[in-house]
Amino acid sequence: MKPLEQYSGIDWEAHPPYFHEPYRSTAKRSPQKPLIPIKQSLSELTGPVFGEDDLRPLDNDLTRNAVVNGEPIGERIIVVGKLLDDLGTPIPHALIEVWQANACGRYFHKNDQHDAPLDPNFKGGGRLLTNDKGEYRFVTIKPGAYPWGNHHNAWRPAHIHFSVFGHNFLQRLVTQMYFPGDPLMALDPIFNGIPNENGRNRLISSYAHDITKPDWALGYRFDITVCGPRETPFETKEV
């Protein structure tokens, strides 16, 4: 049997810790005992495989996939990006799922009690596959900021949630995309749970004029990087 390619695994210097005091919900929901290291075996180096059969026609257009009686309200945007591993290699044919609040900062969810209007034509969910070059694209409405109960006058910066499957279970990532120039990022304990500025910057999309479609929608670019392959152990190199 061919030795399995090993992966870099999660880089704990890039990711937030489980416990981040300013984000109050972490207090009772953060593992406190040391993680147990395990060898990367077949079980970690495999993962669910998704394909076109898993998608429905309007899954990548949130401005159209929940229309009841008209267009959703708000600023139409196009989000594009690449899914890469941490050696910069594109990851093709990977499933990405997105969800978000509407333009007013209200989620289409029974537990969201924010006093802002629901949009009957916007549910805020989508799914897509990366193409042969690891690229993805979807159309949506720019989400609004919204208040939450973490502390007095707490507001989440506008964001889109991303759930990413790479090609194995090690590459699984759930994250959030933020928008450039949002003053709420500096005040947000979830965003600032990320321990360093480089990491935080990686979650801020950039305005992409090349993607912006004249007379129609603004473009944003958001690349996503997950762990990638490293040297294969057990192989002897020629001297």
Added chain:
Amino acid sequence: MSGQSPSQTVGPFFHIQLTTLPQENLIQPGTQGTQIIIHGQVLDGDRQPIDDAMVEIWQADANGFYNHPHDPNQTLADPHFRGFGRAETINSETNHYTFHTIKPGVVSDEDVPFINVRVFARGMLVHANTRLYFADENNSESNVFNSIPPERQHTVVATLVKNTAVPTYRFDIHIQGDDETVFFSP
């Protein structure tokens, strides 16, 4: 070193997209193997059940093959079994997640059957990985199981609560606390 995109919490509203399609039942027409039910709660540091958690599982088929190109035996894998499931805890009164699946076989580089488990929740900035081992297997033959301190091994063992035609296992996940589930760092 790397430029990995940092993880962020799944938040309380992931149901809008992540659990809109039914993914709690991994069994399709034609799936081989012994059907089982797995359910349990996800508990916080005060041992309170979490009502907005999401659990994902990834498992081999009844013969221990993963339906994935890295498995050298993928061609032998059950074509009627993807091996991926996802469930949440909001819809049950007691905040249980539930999976209908089959008991996996032993994977070629392992010694006993198990299921890979990931847990996500509001308040978790990064998801956590664990494994579900079965109480009715010889888990002491597993190197990974044996690498867990003995006093914590029970946290990764699903108990057989109903041994009927479709056996039911219970697997509670303690995110934090004295009985904190063992989480792995592969």
